[in-house]
Structure formats: structure tokens, C-alpha cells
Amino acid sequence: MFAQRSADDKREYQSLLDAGSLAVTDQDRLIISLLRPDRLLDMTRYYTLFDSKAGKIVARYQQVFGIKALVKRISHFDEQGSREGGVIWHTTGSGKSFTMVFLSKALIWLEDLAKCRVFVVTDRIDLENQIARTFISAGALSDKDRRLAKALSGRDLAKKIGKSNERIMFSIINKFGAAAQYEEFYNPSENIIVLVDEGHRSQNGENNIRMQQALPNAAFIAFTGTPLLKDDKTENKFGTIIHSYTMQQAVADKTVTPLLYEERIPELNTNDVAIDKWFERITQKLTSEQKADLKRKFSKKGQVYQVEGRIELIAHDISDHFQNFKQQGLKGQLACDSKVSAIRYKHALDAIGKVSSVVAMSPPDTREGHEVVDAESKDIVQNWWQNNVAPKYGMDDTQYTKDIIDAFSEDAGPDIMIVVDKLLTGFDEPKNTVLYIDKPLKSHNLIQAIARVNRLHNKKQFGYLIDYRGILKELDTTIEKYQDLAERTQGGFDIEDLAGMYHAMDSEYKKLPMLHKKVWAIFADVPNKQDGNALRQSLSPKIEDREGVFIDTRLKKRDDFYVALTEFANVMKVALQSASYFEDSFFEGKRERYKNDLKAFMELRKQAREDANETINFDEFEDDIHSLLNKHIAGIEVKEPKGAYLVGNMGKDIKPEALSDDEARNQTDKITSRVTKIIEEDLADDPYAQEHFSKLLKKAIEDAKAMFDAPVKQYMMFADFEQDVKSRKVPDVPNEFIDESGKHNKHAQAYFGLFKHLFDASFLEENDLDNESLVSCAYDIDEVVNKAVAENSLNPSQMEKDIRVGLLKLLFKAIGTDNTKKLSDKVIDITRHGISRGN
Structure with a gap:
């Protein structure tokens, strides 16, 4: 082991051995696991590639084991002679595109699979281009091959399926319907591997049926980052889950950024009096008949969301809230429920002038989101498109979308991208840090949307979810469905798979006192902690000779200081984004000290690094903290009536004594919503239990009214009731x-x-x-x-x-x-x- 190393290295190692047994470190485990000869050869041959942009790329462990499981699955045939397929469930942001590339390159080296051709199917042109670029930059496809690989039309797709011999092909799922009319649209070969990106979105309808009919013996592999929930058919359509890599694992591995959720609901949403006054104000010049007609039109709550007064209120909140992120060069997205809302938000943000924005949407004649059908709305969208997009792009949004994405990635580009449905899924930009939500989101669409801000970036500790629409209950329901999937999946998953996916702002800032003490504890040996020079000297290098080896005895102290400072600074960043932090009376008098101490610690860190001539770079948070320390959290005028929530704990046991009154009421509301849904849907197969619990629910709601001043008791009553409903515990059933x-x-x-x-x-x-x-x-x-x-x-x-x-x-x-x-x-x-x- 020391044949090529110095005698000093050998003496140092021998002295460690002589002192006693050595502890096994994580590095030791990594070396043994990764550098085992057979695994090292596999990693070199199958799981290493050179990307023209990123350089050498080595597969992550989930990609390695996912591909191994994939190869094993597609090597088997069913009774009809078709290759077996299935589902790769790798969370959004975990590198599914590169997994496809690794698989494509690995097939070349595997004798039994070397003849296989790979067909990549997506549901959007921009995703097709994105994956194709990944294949090209990774060397799996040349520029020349790319032109030949992409199906340009239904007819071209039919030829590629029936007659061509390209090893790698790409197509949009929509082209399969058009290709079906051509005779050559058929290939019975079992040596075709179809990789369907985001299989949950493109697995239904005629196009998918045509695809499977044209390739009857191919292996169909669905790649998805979205939980395959009970009411989805992805698993049934493509087969069982081959390999999974959950959001919780990705957060733990630090391959994605954890998410912070904060609810900022404008009071207008549920204030009927305000709505009536709004109508009175804008209809003063209308006749009584016109007023009645207009009120009918806007009587639905969904329409009230689009009124300009509400949009202007939220636009001001966003403009203020985003300032800290803007100064750091980070980006945000605003998700709207319709094109009209998107345009109105664009006008409002421009009028305020604090942030720049761009609208990403499909042309006026394409339905997107929760569109209204009145002529006025059509005119708004049509006029905006004609004035802002059509002069350069016409009605084709392909190049328009590409230019938006390119501009958004630039530092000088727009701060906020306003979206409806387009680019709310399948869009990856590491700088994208904040998702402002003003639209209803459900199920896999909800998980897909919030994952837009979980990509890693050196200035991001968290991705932020700012909710103006009230999706918390739906998020809770989605987690419940996720748990249901866990119970039905082979190896079994647990609700813990979502733990760590979210953090509550209110619980994060409460760590500040402990972390503040942790930093100061490093200087416990300094008598006068007001003496900056003394603090600096305690960190400066102190070299000692130990058995012929010169070591810096203060190196560990400096490292501990850097780590503690980073933890403290990161939580300060979160605290300064939360209204709860500024409303908490416990922190009165402490906020200024925390900020001043942090400034002093940052300067001390700079001095210590200079004194030690260190090469370790802790600058990733310096600009971030600088901007936050000199600016308070914006937008605190928008009330947080129910605070911030630890969403990762949904579905877990909650200690009633730890709940505040607001939290207890919120938990009770969520339980009531869940129980109602269980009774209406899950108990439809048991009429007697359904009848029994429907009556009990009505009684429980009435009983709860008498407990209005005791919200924790309300919660405990409904929590017990939910357990009875879930277990179908009917008294006279044995x-x-x-x-x-x-x-x-x-x-x-x-x-x-x-x-x-x-x-x-x-x-x-x-x-x-x-x-x-x-x-x-x-x-x-x-x-x-x-x-x-x-x-x-x-x-x-x-x-x-x-x-x-x-x-x-x-x-x-x-x-x-x-x-x-x-x-x-x-x-x-x-x-x-x-x-x-x-x-």
C-alpha cells in the first residue's frame, strides 16, 4: 500500500495502528463498496461518460441499481414473446435523462441486448429537445444522428418504426396517432426498448394504444418522478415498479433541495362581504339587470380569484417578497389558473416595477389551465398575444418557449416566469428558487409543480413554496395517497418517503437560539468575547510538531466554526423569509443581536481564512446573507392565518398537547375533509358502514360547534373518529x-x-x-x-x-x-x- 508513498506517510500510519484499533469511517465504507474489482470495472465500463458541457459524469447509486434492475427486467420475455417492461420511479431532479443515456450506452456492451434499439417518447417538443441534447452532449448521439433520429411527422415516424435502422430514435407521443394510417407503421421485433418520459402523462388515449400496437413485442419502460397514485394507471399500463428513488432519499443524499412551504392567503378569498363591496364598487354605472348578470358570472369562487384587485394585492406581495432572491441572482415562477390571470399578473408586476417577468403560455386558441369562455377573456388573451408574441413568432409557440427558457436562465433575464400549465412540469432551471402558487393543484400535478424549485444551486438552501390559493389540504390528501401506494408496492414504502421533503418556516427559525449558542460555544476559552482580536487569535493557526509531523492544532476549531456559522446563517435566511419570525414575541430584542453577531462572525470568518491561507471556500452564502441582513422580509402584511406547517409530518401521529389553537383547528379541518372523502369514496363498497359513519360525521360536526373554544378537544374527537372510519369499526359488527x-x-x-x-x-x-x-x-x-x-x-x-x-x-x-x-x-x-x- 505504501510502495509509491513516502516513508513519512508509512510512519504516520504505523503510529496510528500502534495507538490502537482504527475506527471504520464513511470513507472506508465507500472505498470498500465502490472499489471492489467487479464493481469498479462495471462503473468504468457502464456507468461513466464524458459530457461535452459537464465533463466526466459518474452515475449516482440510484442510476446504477436502477439500470441493473432494468437490464434484468428487459432480458425476460412474457408468454407472448414480448420483452417485459415496467416503471422506473425516480424522483424529479434525480437525473432520469442521464439514466436513459447510461442505459442506451450500456446496451452496447451487453451481448444479449446489443441489438436493441432505443425509442425515447415524450409528450412535449421542449422535453424531446432537452433529452436529445443530453444524449448528444453525453456522446450517445452525434449531431448528424440527431437529425435522423427525430421523427418529424407521422409519416416519418411510420418509416422509422417499420424500415429504418437508427439505434436511437425520438418522437412525440402525439405523432403515433397520425402514423397509424401508414402501412409501414409496424415492427414486431422484440429488440426495441421504448423509454416513455413521464409515463403518467402520456400513457392514456389513442396515441399510446397505437404505439403499443405498432411495437407489440417491445419493452415499454415508463420513467416518472411523480408518485404513482392509486387513481393513476401508470403501473398497470407499463407493468410493476422496477426501481424506486423517492424524494426523501434525494433530500437525504443532497441531490435535490428540500422545500419550505408557507401559506399567504389574501383575506379577499373567503370574505363574502368584501366580494359584495367589490361588486358594488365596479358596477355603479350598470343597470340592475347588468349587475345581476355580472354577479351570476362571478358568483363562483374560481372567478373571484381573477379579479384585478386581488391580483394587484398578490403582485405587490410577490414584488416585495422576491427582493432578497433578486439580489442573489435567483429566479422564481408564478403559477396561475388561466391565461387571463397570467396576463393580468404580468401587467400588475410591470406597473409595480420591482421585478421583471415573462409569460410562458400556449397560443390563444389552445386551452390551458382553468380557462373561462367569455368573449372578454378571449379578447384579452388574443390582444396580448398579437401585441407581444405574434410580431416575432406568429402563432407558433415552439421558438417562443425556447427563447423564454434561454432568457430565464441568464442572470440578466427575467426574474419571474409566469406560467399556466406549460413549463409547470418537466422544466428544470437550478436558479429557480421560489414557486408562487395561485392555482388549484392536485395529485401528481401538485408534486410535479413544486419540484420545479428543488434543483440544486450554490445559492439555494431551500426551494420556497408560497401558497396564495390554499393547497395545503390537497397536499395532505396527496400524501395520504402516497401512503396508500406504499402499502401496495412490492418492497413497501413508508410515509417517511416524504419526510424531509418539506420544512416548516415556523419550526426552522426556532432553531436560532440553539445555533447561536453553538457558534459562541466554539469561543468558550476566550475570556473577553467582545474582543474581536482575541476571537481572531483563537482561530489563527497554531503549528505543533507531533512525532515529526507538523500539524495545525486549531484546524478542527476553525472547521467547527465554519460549519456552525453555515448552519446559523442558513437558518437566519429562512427566518428572514417568515412572517412568523417577526411576530414571535420571544425574539423581541434578539433579532438585532442575531444580525449583528452574524455580520461580525462573517468578518471573523474572512479574517480567519486569510490568517490560515485556507483554500476551503465558504463563500457560497456570503452574498446571500449580505442581502438578507440589510433587508427585512417583505410582504408580511399578507397575513398567515394558520401559520406555516411541517408538511412532511402529515399522516404521522400528532401530540395534541403540542398543538396551538390555530394548529388544532387546522388539523381538525383536514381530518374532516379526509373523513368526508373516505366515507363518500372508500366506503362506497360497504353501504352499512357508509350509512353509519355518515350519521356519526353529522353528529360530530354538531358536537364540535359546542367545543369551539376548545379546539384541541375538537381535534382529539375527530382524530379518534378518523381511526374508527379507517378501520371500519362499526359497533354491532363482530x-x-x-x-x-x-x-x-x-x-x-x-x-x-x-x-x-x-x-x-x-x-x-x-x-x-x-x-x-x-x-x-x-x-x-x-x-x-x-x-x-x-x-x-x-x-x-x-x-x-x-x-x-x-x-x-x-x-x-x-x-x-x-x-x-x-x-x-x-x-x-x-x-x-x-x-x-x-x-
Whole structure:
């Protein structure tokens, strides 16, 4: 080991050994894991490439294991001779494009797969260009090959599928429908690997069907960074999940930036009096008929969001709030619900003049977002496009979008990009730091949107989500669905996969006292802490000779100081972005000291580095902190009625005693929303439980009104109620439907409940149908249904017929023909519901 090293190195190592056993470090583990001969050869051959822009790129561990799992999957064939496919679930920002490149290059070296061609399918031209550029810069595709690889039309796509031999091809999913009319649009080869980017968006409809028909034996691999939720069909369409890399893992690995969420809801949103006054003010010159017509038009809450007064209020808040980020050269996005809102925000921001902005949207004749259909709105969009876009680009938004993206990435480019749907998904810009949200977002669209600001940048510690629309409950629901996926996925995922994805601003700033003490603790040996020179001397190098080796005994102290200062500075940055920090009376008198101390520590750090001639660079936060220290958080006039929330903790057990009144009320609201949805949707397969809990919910809401002044008690009552609903804990239903392992036969319980739901107690008593008999009947019904479903999965009509016949034989003597028919109808309804939900 020391053949090529100096004798001093060997003596130093031997002295360490002589002193006792050496601790195993993370570096040791990394060396053993990565430099194992077989793995090192694999990494060199398959997982290293040279990018013309970024230089040498080595695959991250999730890419390595993802590709290994992919290769194993596509090496197998199903009974029809098709290569097997599946889903790669790698969180947004984890390098899916490079994973595609690594796979494409690895196939060349694998003898059994060397003949395979790769077909990359996306749903947007800009994404196609982005991935193609990645392939080119990484050396997987030449400029010449790129021109040949891209399908330019439906006819060209048909030729490439049926007759061409390009190893790598690209197409937009929409071209498959047009290509279907051509005879050559077919290739039965099993040596085609189709990589579908963001499979959840492009897996439905005719185009996808045409794609799979044209390539019947190809392996289809869906790449997605979005949780594949229960109501999505991505997994069923492409196969099972091959490999996963969650947001929590990416945050822990520091490959993406964690996200901070803050709710800043304008009071206008829910103030009916303000809405009425607004109408009175703007309709003074209208006739009574015109006023009535206008009020009908704007009676929906969604329309109120677009009124100029509200947009101007938010635009002022954004303009002030963004100033700290602007000074650091960072960028932001504003997500709107319609093109009209986007244009109005553009006008408002321009009028205020504190930030520059650009609008990214499709042409006027393309529906996007929650568009209104009135002539005035059409005119606004049409006129804006004609005046601002058409003179240079006409009605083609392809080049317009490209120029917007290029300008946004430049330091001198626009500060804020205003979007509707376009560029709210699949758009990556590391400088993009703040997402201002003024549109409803749900499910995978919500996760995709907030991931726009999670890319790493040297001036970013967090990505910021500023919510003007109130999406917190929807985010909570999405996490619940994420948890449902975890329960259904092979290896199993946990709600912890979202832990660390978000941080609450209110909990972050509360770390300041501890971190402030941590910095000062480094100077515990300095008697006079007001003496700047003494502090400086305590960090200056002190060289000592230890067994012939000269070491700086204060090196560790300086490193500890730098780390502690970085932690303190980063939390100060978060604190200065939160209104809660300025409203917290505990920090009265402390804020100025924290700022002054931070300035002094920054100067001390600069001096210490100069004294030590250090090459370690801690400048990444200097400009950031400088701008924040000299400017208070803007926009605190917009109230935060419910504070900031630790969204990563949603779905976890909450300690009631730790809740404030506002937090308890908020948690109660969320539980009520969740429970209502569970009763309406999940319990649709159990009419008796649904009826029971619907009544209890109404009673609980009434009881809660009497507890208005005791919000924590309200929360505890609803939390207990939610557990009962989730477990379907109905008082007069016995426990026989849960076996010893804890598995719950919900279908059998539902069949038991049907007897209670359809027939009164006297009827059941007259026919000797006690609970024991009903439990037996329920399991017999479950057996009849399972048999019919298994034997007739492709013939629903016959399935239902078999259920009716089976139940008639089973129940005729007990309850008669008419009652059996009544019960059979309900059993079939439950069966249909279960099949539709994949249960």
C-alpha cells in the first residue's frame, strides 16, 4: 500500500495502528463498496461518460441499481414473446435523462441486448429537445444522428418504426396517432426498448394504444418522478415498479433541495362581504339587470380569484417578497389558473416595477389551465398575444418557449416566469428558487409543480413554496395517497418517503437560539468575547510538531466554526423569509443581536481564512446573507392565518398537547375533509358502514360547534373518529372479519352489513339470522363472488349472472326470492366498485 508513498506517510500510519484499533469511517465504507474489482470495472465500463458541457459524469447509486434492475427486467420475455417492461420511479431532479443515456450506452456492451434499439417518447417538443441534447452532449448521439433520429411527422415516424435502422430514435407521443394510417407503421421485433418520459402523462388515449400496437413485442419502460397514485394507471399500463428513488432519499443524499412551504392567503378569498363591496364598487354605472348578470358570472369562487384587485394585492406581495432572491441572482415562477390571470399578473408586476417577468403560455386558441369562455377573456388573451408574441413568432409557440427558457436562465433575464400549465412540469432551471402558487393543484400535478424549485444551486438552501390559493389540504390528501401506494408496492414504502421533503418556516427559525449558542460555544476559552482580536487569535493557526509531523492544532476549531456559522446563517435566511419570525414575541430584542453577531462572525470568518491561507471556500452564502441582513422580509402584511406547517409530518401521529389553537383547528379541518372523502369514496363498497359513519360525521360536526373554544378537544374527537372510519369499526359488527394476522376481509364485512342495511331487526330475528349466522353467510357470499370473478374476469355479464345464481342457491331458503334479489343487487354493486378500484 505504501510502495509509491513516502516513508513519512508509512510512519504516520504505523503510529496510528500502534495507538490502537482504527475506527471504520464513511470513507472506508465507500472505498470498500465502490472499489471492489467487479464493481469498479462495471462503473468504468457502464456507468461513466464524458459530457461535452459537464465533463466526466459518474452515475449516482440510484442510476446504477436502477439500470441493473432494468437490464434484468428487459432480458425476460412474457408468454407472448414480448420483452417485459415496467416503471422506473425516480424522483424529479434525480437525473432520469442521464439514466436513459447510461442505459442506451450500456446496451452496447451487453451481448444479449446489443441489438436493441432505443425509442425515447415524450409528450412535449421542449422535453424531446432537452433529452436529445443530453444524449448528444453525453456522446450517445452525434449531431448528424440527431437529425435522423427525430421523427418529424407521422409519416416519418411510420418509416422509422417499420424500415429504418437508427439505434436511437425520438418522437412525440402525439405523432403515433397520425402514423397509424401508414402501412409501414409496424415492427414486431422484440429488440426495441421504448423509454416513455413521464409515463403518467402520456400513457392514456389513442396515441399510446397505437404505439403499443405498432411495437407489440417491445419493452415499454415508463420513467416518472411523480408518485404513482392509486387513481393513476401508470403501473398497470407499463407493468410493476422496477426501481424506486423517492424524494426523501434525494433530500437525504443532497441531490435535490428540500422545500419550505408557507401559506399567504389574501383575506379577499373567503370574505363574502368584501366580494359584495367589490361588486358594488365596479358596477355603479350598470343597470340592475347588468349587475345581476355580472354577479351570476362571478358568483363562483374560481372567478373571484381573477379579479384585478386581488391580483394587484398578490403582485405587490410577490414584488416585495422576491427582493432578497433578486439580489442573489435567483429566479422564481408564478403559477396561475388561466391565461387571463397570467396576463393580468404580468401587467400588475410591470406597473409595480420591482421585478421583471415573462409569460410562458400556449397560443390563444389552445386551452390551458382553468380557462373561462367569455368573449372578454378571449379578447384579452388574443390582444396580448398579437401585441407581444405574434410580431416575432406568429402563432407558433415552439421558438417562443425556447427563447423564454434561454432568457430565464441568464442572470440578466427575467426574474419571474409566469406560467399556466406549460413549463409547470418537466422544466428544470437550478436558479429557480421560489414557486408562487395561485392555482388549484392536485395529485401528481401538485408534486410535479413544486419540484420545479428543488434543483440544486450554490445559492439555494431551500426551494420556497408560497401558497396564495390554499393547497395545503390537497397536499395532505396527496400524501395520504402516497401512503396508500406504499402499502401496495412490492418492497413497501413508508410515509417517511416524504419526510424531509418539506420544512416548516415556523419550526426552522426556532432553531436560532440553539445555533447561536453553538457558534459562541466554539469561543468558550476566550475570556473577553467582545474582543474581536482575541476571537481572531483563537482561530489563527497554531503549528505543533507531533512525532515529526507538523500539524495545525486549531484546524478542527476553525472547521467547527465554519460549519456552525453555515448552519446559523442558513437558518437566519429562512427566518428572514417568515412572517412568523417577526411576530414571535420571544425574539423581541434578539433579532438585532442575531444580525449583528452574524455580520461580525462573517468578518471573523474572512479574517480567519486569510490568517490560515485556507483554500476551503465558504463563500457560497456570503452574498446571500449580505442581502438578507440589510433587508427585512417583505410582504408580511399578507397575513398567515394558520401559520406555516411541517408538511412532511402529515399522516404521522400528532401530540395534541403540542398543538396551538390555530394548529388544532387546522388539523381538525383536514381530518374532516379526509373523513368526508373516505366515507363518500372508500366506503362506497360497504353501504352499512357508509350509512353509519355518515350519521356519526353529522353528529360530530354538531358536537364540535359546542367545543369551539376548545379546539384541541375538537381535534382529539375527530382524530379518534378518523381511526374508527379507517378501520371500519362499526359497533354491532363482530370482529370475526379480522384474522389472527390482522388481515381485514372488508368484502365479507360489507356483505354482513348488507343484512343490517336492507332488513330490520325483527326480520332477521324471525328468520333466525343472528350475528353468528350472518358471519357465516357473509363468508359464503364472499366465496361465491370470488369464484365468479376469477372464472369470468373478461366477461362481466357472465360474472354477474354467476353471482346471482350462486346467491340464490345460498340464500333462497333463508330470506326468499325477492329478498335474495335485493341483496344480490347490492352485492353486485359492491363487486363492480371493487373491480373499478382494482380491489
